[in-house]
Amino acid sequence: MKQIFLVLKREYLTRVKKKSFLVATLLIPLIFPALIFGIIYLGTRESGDIKELHVLDESGYFTDKFTDDSYSYEFVEGTLDEAIAGVQEAGVYGLLHIPELNLADTSTTRYDNIGFYSETNPGPQVQGRFEGAIRKVLEDVKLQQSGLNAQVIESLKARVSLNTFNFSDSGEAKESDSGLSFGVGYVFGFLIYMFIFIYGSQIMQSVLDEKTSRIVEVIVSSVRPFQLMMGKVLGVGSVGFTQLLIWITLMVTLTTVGFNVLGPSGEMMASGMSPEAMELSGTEAQVVEVQNMLGTIPVAKIVISFLFYFIGAYLLYGALYAAVGSAVDSLQDAQQFMLPIMLPIIVSIIALMFVIQDPHSNMAVWLSMIPFTSPIVMMGRLPFGVPTWQLIVSMILLIGGFIGTIWIAGRIYRIGILMYGVKVNWKTLKVWFTMKV
Amino acid sequence: MTNVNILEANHVSKSYAAHKALDDVSITIPKQSIFGLLGPNGAGKTTLIRIINQIIMADQGEILINGEKLKPEHIRIIGYLPEERGLYKKMKVGEQLMYLAQLKGLSKSEAKKRIKHWLDKLGLYEWAGKKVEDLSKGMAQKIQFIATVMHEPDLLILDEPFSGFDPVNANLIKDEIFELREKGSTVIFSTHRMESVEQLCDDIAMINKSQKILDGTKKDIKNSYKSHKYQVDYKGALGPLSSQFSVLDTTTVEDDYSQAVIQTQKGQNPNELLSELITKTEVHGFMEIIPSINDIFITIVEEGKS
Structure with a gap:
């Protein structure tokens, strides 16, 4: 144990003392949200500027009916060919062509001769948007033609928003928020994904460095190979854990400060502010709502499970990365063994996108049980509420999983670190695995 | 009864998959001797040394150190300089030696004293705070030697010690080895360059194709092959x-x-x-x-x- 600790300490200190660790630890929490918000911002605002469109409306139903402010609409006249030529001449984004429509004919509800002409394919989102806008106009016209007045039409519509409740084992129902669960699940799942990749390859690099610098035989004359491997895996893992703790501390501090600035919290109430001053503005109301919603997802359960799955996933994959590092002489040689390790991780992160949309599907349940995918997938499911028995089975399987991979990795590692210039393939690994030491 | 032999290997065999690396090898190494383990490349010398260092285990046979069966504590009384040797390039000399000394079971304060002693002795004290990658090759070799001997091992095992050492360092290290022997250490030289250790060794064992083909004192062997x-x-x-x-x-x-x-x-x-x-x-x-x-x-x- 003392030997493992000495190895762990060296791995930990040499990494934490590096400047790059400090820089990465402080910058990533700033860069990542900035990137994500940037993408979301660009995605929702599209390109930002207003695009010009020509509309050739032969039906006459659409004049001044488009209210979308992402586009400016200019209604043109003439034939379709002239209109297309006009679009090209004016250099505008595209042309919406609505031919003569016979809305009085109630036997048909299908209008498929409406066209959108542009230089580039607008993509499904823009297409859907115009389809929706046109449908709405046509529906309104048809409803009016059926003899109903505007008031009746309005009263015939129904707007639904589904409130979701989770009941606990005691039968008590709590209001929940799918959107928040969705976000929390995704962020935690993605964190595990990122850590496996970053710290897994650090283990591999570290094993490889010891091998290429030829120090490994000196070390294993003092330490059992298994102790060296475990010390390394745990040492690099502690670095990741430290980084995580710093991030959590930063996040908690920032949000606390944020809440204090933005809206009411316990401290502000206690500091004797008058009730009038507490009147909620729009943003304050949202903040309170988020605070309330946070109460509906099982925060403690998620945080504890996250730490468990984080450690479990790290040990499971970390050991495999160590085995690969020991087997090869250079990073290039490692490629052939990387794919089978990365595959389940990539499958997990892709599955996560579907899992957070349907957290109780068969696929989600199964993937949250298999140790190779469970850490990421289960994090996606947890905010939606997972039956306790499933969580326990999944955790037990993960423990079994990482014990298994550590055992396998240890057997390959002890041989691999002493082998130089050997052409390694899957068959060699099998031979090493079964070899007596 | 005090043991006159620091190491005895009795009928040691070891196979790697289909390849037999050691076949019923027995050697006896008297205390305070300089022992030559000789044989061509691939004869099985390194395998035997790795078994003594408990890096791998013998399939059959046993190793006795001071009359006791090999056990984990024995690594503390062995100093091993492997044929494939190196240092952490990015680590400072002092920290590196401290780490290696602690792995051998030295306390921090004891390790500190000995590191200073050895660095002084080999004229490297002012380099303690430098990274290994900033050292010349000769200096790195000296650091490697210090790492091998600073825990004052009773048994010093040097695998191809003079390959890679420049002549000046090789001589320096020969002198240090004789000094250690005077203080009570036993030294095993393992090499395929037999002429390089001929004048150093008291006792010799020859290994060829995984079998021991000859052993005894150098004098007796030479006399019997006159x-x-x-x-x-x-x-x-x-x-x-x-x-x-x-x-x-x-x-x-x-x-x-x-x-x-x-x-x-x-x-x-x-x-x-x-x-x-x-x-x-x-x-x-x-x-x-x-x-x-x-x-x-x-x-x-x-x-x-x-």
């Missing part, structure tokens, strides 16, 4: 010798100086040959031809083949 040949340098002609001596070879060195190799009979006194030679030629040099360890090795391998 071929009773003499090398004679002479001036002028060499007259015919009596039938108990046969001239195997003559070469002209320069002008009228020549050299001859003469075979005598076993048990004959060299004076007999010398007194006869004096009557036949003008003797300038007379020397018994003693086979080198390398010659003996080749002789045994050749014998084994026929």
Whole structure:
């Protein structure tokens, strides 16, 4: 144990003392949200500027009916060919062509001769948007033609928003928020994904460095190979854990400060502010709502499970990365063994996108049980509420999983670190695995 | 009973998959000796050393250290300089030595003292705060040596110690090794370059194709492989010798100086040959031809083949 600790300490200190660790630890929490918000911002605002469109409306139903402010609409006249030529001449984004429509004919509800002409394919989102806008106009016209007045039409519509409740084992129902669960699940799942990749390859690099610098035989004359491997895996893992703790501390501090600035919290109430001053503005109301919603997802359960799955996933994959590092002489040689390790991780992160949309599907349940995918997938499911028995089975399987991979990795590692210039393939690994030491 | 042998290997065998690396090898290493473990590359020397260092385990047989079966605590009394050796390039010299010393079980304060002692001794003290990658190759080799010996091992195992060491360092390290031996350490040299350790070793074991083919003290081995040949340098002609001596070879060195190799009979006194030679030629040099360890090795391998 003392030997493992000495190895762990060296791995930990040499990494934490590096400047790059400090820089990465402080910058990533700033860069990542900035990137994500940037993408979301660009995605929702599209390109930002207003695009010009020509509309050739032969039906006459659409004049001044488009209210979308992402586009400016200019209604043109003439034939379709002239209109297309006009679009090209004016250099505008595209042309919406609505031919003569016979809305009085109630036997048909299908209008498929409406066209959108542009230089580039607008993509499904823009297409859907115009389809929706046109449908709405046509529906309104048809409803009016059926003899109903505007008031009746309005009263015939129904707007639904589904409130979701989770009941606990005691039968008590709590209001929940799918959107928040969705976000929390995704962020935690993605964190595990990122850590496996970053710290897994650090283990591999570290094993490889010891091998290429030829120090490994000196070390294993003092330490059992298994102790060296475990010390390394745990040492690099502690670095990741430290980084995580710093991030959590930063996040908690920032949000606390944020809440204090933005809206009411316990401290502000206690500091004797008058009730009038507490009147909620729009943003304050949202903040309170988020605070309330946070109460509906099982925060403690998620945080504890996250730490468990984080450690479990790290040990499971970390050991495999160590085995690969020991087997090869250079990073290039490692490629052939990387794919089978990365595959389940990539499958997990892709599955996560579907899992957070349907957290109780068969696929989600199964993937949250298999140790190779469970850490990421289960994090996606947890905010939606997972039956306790499933969580326990999944955790037990993960423990079994990482014990298994550590055992396998240890057997390959002890041989691999002493082998130089050997052409390694899957068959060699099998031979090493079964070899007596 | 005090043990006279620091290490005994009894009938040690080891196989890697289909390849037999060691086949029933037994060696005995007396305390405070310098022991040569000799044999060509791939003979099984490193396998035996790794078994002694508990890096791998023997399939059969046992290793005794000071009469005790090999156990984890023994790694503390062994210092091992492997053939494949290196240091952490990005780590500072002092920190690196501290780490390696602690792995060998030294306390922090004790390690600190010894690191200072050794760095001073080899003139590297001002480099303690430098990274290994900033050191010259020769300096790094000295650091490696310090790492091997600073826990004052009773048994020092050096695998191909002089390959990669420059001549100056090699000599320095030879001196240090003799000093350690004086203080009570036992040294095992493992090498395929037999001539490099010939004059250093007291005892020798030869391994070829995973089997031990010869062992004993260097003196005994050399005596038993003596071929009773003499090398004679002479001036002028060499007259015919009596039938108990046969001239195997003559070469002209320069002008009228020549050299001859003469075979005598076993048990004959060299004076007999010398007194006869004096009557036949003008003797300038007379020397018994003693086979080198390398010659003996080749002789045994050749014998084994026929």
